[in-house]
Structures are given as structure tokens and as C-alpha cells.
Amino acid sequence: MPEPRYDVIAIGNAIVDVMAPCEDARIAELGLAKGGMTLVDTARAEELYAAMGSAREISGGSAANTLAGLSALGAKCAFIGQVADDQLGEVFAHDIRAVGIDFETPVRADDPPTARCLIFVTPDAQRTMNTFLGASQFLPPETLDAEAVAAAKILYLEGYLWDPEEPRAAMRRAIEAARAAGRKVAFTLSEVFVIDRHGDDFRALIEDGLIDILFANHHELEALTGTNDFEAGIAALDGKVPTLVVTRSAEGAVAVHGGERAEVPAEPIDKVVDTTGAGDLFAAGFLYGYVRDEPLETCLRRGAIAACEIISHYGARPEADLRKVMDAKLG
């Protein structure tokens, strides 16, 4: 096996977030599922955009956010995801390349347009996401760059993208390529609705030993394992997933790795502005420690610190110099 060129390669939605503050009453009026992620079609996307306040556009996408965090910390990363030939596609491609991430997936010439996520941020900093998948749902498996996947220490996959057919097939192919090259596969469950629809697939991947690192929040752990007892949920995956990382919002996070267990509290923060990307950046911090073979607790601490930076401002891409912030906090 040649020396890996990348620390992490990820497959995910190539999406631009359209974000605006919103009062709680408006969330109810618009019939939105507060705190969740809902897929929307063109008509609903237009309706919600028309109802949205003056917004700002910031590149997003769960796995892409994770890579942006990893890259800011100094990891070498590559991204695979589908944009259309339009201005938001240019914005996404610019922003991901601007932070040093390789992004070579060819632009898709046809309709639909580049994916966008309409995010309503309530005064409690909770984000309510409405995703128009657009071009993101087309990622032809036959164009997957298997050589690039084989050249990364870790293949990171976003559960959100398991839903549309083409990207799911591309991700299955990527798992094969990573496995054949002796690389690790990391998977984030993304959202309960994805588990409701594809839980059997995920459980099969786990049973088949294809997932080395699994990221979940406590709701997703519950949906995946079918128990609402947190410890029972963790126990259910014991021996099946070599590294399990479960986040619990303000209650911190737990990781289990080869019989060892570590826990960290959430990082203290003055003011939470927007929770968009908290899980994505937690994964970034954790994986940065993981690829450097750091102690499990240090990996978790890095996750908590990265998540803390991202929720201190609007948008799911780091604003502060994440490396400096982390060095200062880890001492």
C-alpha cells in the first residue's frame, strides 16, 4: 500500500446554507419541524424562501463542514460531492477549495440547481433545516474516484446522502475501495429520519464489520439500536463498531474504542448563537485526534472544542483560527 495522500476523504452533500434568524411563532406558522432536517421540493423551497427574512449564504453540507474543520486543524482532505453549473455551485466549490480541500468532482451540467438548505435560526440558537437536494442527489457511482478513496486513511460518509439512490451506490462502491485498500470507514448517522428509512442498511453495514468509526447523537443511537436507554444503546453496539462516538448536545459526549471508554463535558461557552454544524465539527475535532493516534479523551476534547467554536457564530464553517483556539484550550 502506498503512503496515504489524504487523512480523510469524504462523500457528502454539496450544499449552500441560506440562513436567517426567525421567531419561534413563525416556525409554527410555517409548519416546520423545529430542530430537524426536512427534505423539500422546489415548490416548498420557494414558499419557505419567500417567507424567510433577509438571509446570508454560507457553504455547508454535513461532511463538507467536517472536512473544513479538519483542514483548518491541519489535516489533508478531499471531498466528493455534486454541484450544478451555477453560481451557488461556484460558491460551494470556491469555499471548500479556499480552505485547502481537494475537490475534483466534475460539475453537473443539467438541472436541477446546486443544493441549498434553508435554515431558520430561532432565538434559542436552534437551527431548523429545510434541504432542497438539487444536484446533490446525483452522484454517479461510475465516476467515483476510487483511487482517491484508496489514498485516504479514512473514508468519511454522511448518512444524509444515503437517502438518494445514486450517492448511496457511490458510497457502497467507496466502502469497497476503502476496504480493499485497508483503510478505515467512518460513518455519521446524520438524522433520525434517515435511520427510520435506512436503518436496516446501516445495521447490516455494522454487522458486516464495514464501519470502523460510527458517529451518532443520542437520538440517532436510540433509533439505530431500538432502545431509549443510553447505556443499553451503547452496549448494543459493543464489539460491532471498533470506535463509537455519541454526542449529547449540552451534556457532552462519550466514546468507546476497543474496550476503553472516555467521556467529556460540553465545552463552556458564553453565548450559543447558532447550533448549525455542531455535530459536524465535533466529528472534525475527533477525527483530527484519531488520525494522529491521540488518546480517546483527547479526541473527544478536540471534538468538543471544535463544536464550541462553530456554535458561537452563524454558519457551519469555522470562523476563528481553529488550530489556535484548540492549542490554547488544550494547553
Place this chain on the structure above:
Amino acid sequence: MPEPRYDVIAIGNAIVDVMAPCEDARIAELGLAKGGMTLVDTARAEELYAAMGSAREISGGSAANTLAGLSALGAKCAFIGQVADDQLGEVFAHDIRAVGIDFETPVRADDPPTARCLIFVTPDAQRTMNTFLGASQFLPPETLDAEAVAAAKILYLEGYLWDPEEPRAAMRRAIEAARAAGRKVAFTLSEVFVIDRHGDDFRALIEDGLIDILFANHHELEALTGTNDFEAGIAALDGKVPTLVVTRSAEGAVAVHGGERAEVPAEPIDKVVDTTGAGDLFAAGFLYGYVRDEPLETCLRRGAIAACEIISHYGARPEADLRKVMDAKLG
């Protein structure tokens, strides 16, 4: 004359700001004129965008920012400006309508794309702007909605837009329509380079008594009047401009109106993040007081408070509830 439908109607660039932090050294490497506004062509815009860090997109445009401030304060406004039929055009139109501003200028079907301004924000919060005018430079005078202009108490014009030929002709027509309807004309000089190129036009407008309210910063006052003595500059316009408002960054602002003179210091602020839009929001605050016939000093105070809000965050559109902020500060 029928009762005016609008407090202020403005003609300005319909532009989306693309903003990223930038170190001072990079400003020099890229050959940028720090603190200024430079017009760029397609090739230079692409070169600068490629050199820019991960960015965020926020609607901008000088006069449009002023209207966004006015609208947030409760004034009834309309905007005239040209976008193309593309995603950034949709973003601009959405954002201006989302704050309650009427915007009916038909979308332009052909190339070039919607205007964008690449803004590099240095650690001292100074903004260095590089404007690709795109569709904004085409605003056919024959399509000007003269009826809407006649229906506003104040016509507000942006000096930046005096440079391209079509908008200049449209603005001349608008001035006629406003004058014929007995309305006031307000003009902001925008930038020294515009005065270098069109100072004779501006001086002629002033001599002809066509400008009722003139906004300038101290550099622009100097360029317009040809004296670097601040008081001499103000004296040079005495009796020619009924209301003169001159901002001096951190040193506050001065207004002269019918023999009366008022001054205010800059509003105290903890941390200046990004000075983009400071002058635009100063004008918003001032005009809000002006249309309500408030004392000159109150108008200036409103300007200073609005400018203070805008420089406390990224982007030139208000984030806080400007009305609440202002009520709290004015007591």
C-alpha cells in the same frame, strides 16, 4: 400632489457582497487599494475570488443598504436597481423584499451576471472592496418608474452608479421626475474616484440647486470642494446645498442645515468587526430623522447609532433589531 407613498426611493447598485477575512500582507500581495472601492472586470474578479478565503454572501449595494436600514427603522421604501436572471439576482431581490422594500425593476435576461463585490476584511475591520458591476451597469432610463419616484418624499441617489452611462441617464431622469413632483433629492458621493471622474457633473447639479441633501465623508468633501481644510470645505457648499452631512469615521459627523450646524461624536463601540456599510447606515439613520422633521442633532445621532450597529458585525445589512437598538439609545 397626492400624499407620498414612500418615504424614500433609491436608485443604486443591486449587488451581493462576497466577504472574507484577510491579513494585511495579502492585501499588498494582491495589489489591492486598502480601504477603497475598485471596479474590476471579469478576469480580475475571478483572480481575486480564487485568492480569497472561504466567504459568505450577504446582499449589499450602498443605497440598498441605506434602504434596508430605513426599512428596519419603519420607513416605507422602494428600490430601483438592475439584477440579472441568476441565483445572485434572486438572492438580492429576496433580501431586499424580505425587509419590506418594494423592488419592481424587471430582471435583465442577458449577460453579464448580477453584480458582486469581493470584500476583503482586514483585522483592523477595514474593508477593501472590488466591485464587478455586471448587470448593475445597465439600467435603461426609458424603463424608469417616474411615477414611483414622484410618489416618494425623497429620491436617494448613489454616486457609485453615476459612473456607468445608462444608470446615470436614469438618475438624471429621476431627478427631473422628483423635482417636477416637488420632492427632495438626496445624493451620496460614495467614493473619491467617482468625484475624480464626475466631479464636474456633481458640482453642476449642486450649482443648479438640484441636490437638497448631500452626504459625503471628509475625503469626498475634500475632493469635491478642492480644499483639504475641513471647515473651508463645508463653507464652500454654504448656501448651495440645503442640507449637508459629512461623516468623519471615528471622529463623528457634522451636519449643516439652513444656517444651523450640529455635530455628534461616533457612537461608542466595544469591537469594530467590519466597517462595510458604515456610511450607508449613517445615511439611513439621518434620513429616518429627516423625514420625520426631527432636530438636526437627533438626525445625526440616529446616523451614528445605525452606523455603530453595522460595524459590529460582518455585512452591510442590519442584524440587530435596529429600531429597538435606537429607541434604547435615544431614550
